[in-house]
Amino acid sequence: EVQLVESGGGLVQPGGSLRLSCAASGFTFSSYYMGWFRQAPGKEREGVAVIDSDGSTSYADSVKGRFTISRDNAKNTLYLQMNSLNAEDTAMYYCAASQYRISWWARFQKAFYAYWGQGTQVTVSS
Numbered sequence: 790e791v792q793l794v795e796s797g798g799g800l801v802q803p804g805g806s807l808r809l810s811c812a813a814s815g816f817t818f819s820s821y822y823m824g825w826f827r828q829a830p831g832k833e834r835e836g837v838a839v840i841d842s843d844g845s846t847s848y849a850d851s852v853k854g855r856f857t858i859s860r861d862n863a864k865n866t867l868y869l870q871m872n873s874l875n876a877e878d879t880a881m882y883y884c885a886a887s888q889y890r891i892s893w894w895a896r897f898q899k900a901f902y903a904y905w906g907q908g909t910q911v912t913v914s915s
Contacts, residue, residue, distance in 0.1 A: 791815040791904045793884050798909030804911070805874050811867040811884030812908055819862035820821060822887040825869045826901060827880035827911075834883070838896025847896055851877070869901040874913045 795837040797809040809825070824839040838848045838858035846858050867884050885902035895901050 790855040793886060793904055793906035795882065795884055795909040796904045798859075798882060798911045800912045800914065801874055802915050803875050803913055806870070807873045807874065807911060809871065809882055809884075809909060809911075811869075813825070813865045813867065813884075815887065816886070816888075818860075818865040818886075820888075822889065822891050823860060823867045824885045824887075824896070825858060826855075826883045826885055826897075827851070827878075828883070828898065828908075829880040832880075834899055836899075837882070839896045840867070841890060841892070847893065849897065871911070874911075876913050879911060879913050881910050883908045 801807050822841055825837040826834050827837050828834040834840050836849055837852055838856055838860045840846045840860055847888045855873045859868045869884045884906045886904040887902045891901045
C-alpha cells in the first residue's frame with residue numbers, strides 16, 4: 790500500500806523558515822516523480838515544487854529562490870525547505886507521487902499524480 794505522510798508544518802512568523810518532510814512507503818521511492826502542492830482556504834490546490842527521479846527540480850514562480858525541494862532516496866523521504874515565509878504561504882501542504890515522469894508543461898497539474906498525502910498545515914503569522 791502506497792503511503793505518503795507529511796510532517797513539519799506549524800506556526801511561523803513572517804520571514805521565518807520551516808522544513809517539511811514526506812515519508813514514503815509502499816513503492817520504489819527513488820524511481821518516482823515527486824511534488825509538493827499547497828491549498829489555501831478558498832483556493833485551488835497549486836503546485837509548489839517538483840523533483841524528478843534524477844534529481845532535477847522545478848519551482849512555481851511564487852516560491853522560486855525561497856523554497857528548496859530535495860529527496861533522500863536512502864530514507865524514502867521528500868523534503869521542502871521553506872525560507873523567507875510570508876502570509877501568502879499559509880496553506881495546507883501536500884506531497885504527491887507519480888510513477889511516471891511528468892512533462893515540464895504538466896508538472897503542476899494535480900491529475901498526473903496518483904498518490905497524495907494527508908497534508909500538513911503551515912501558518913505564517915505574527
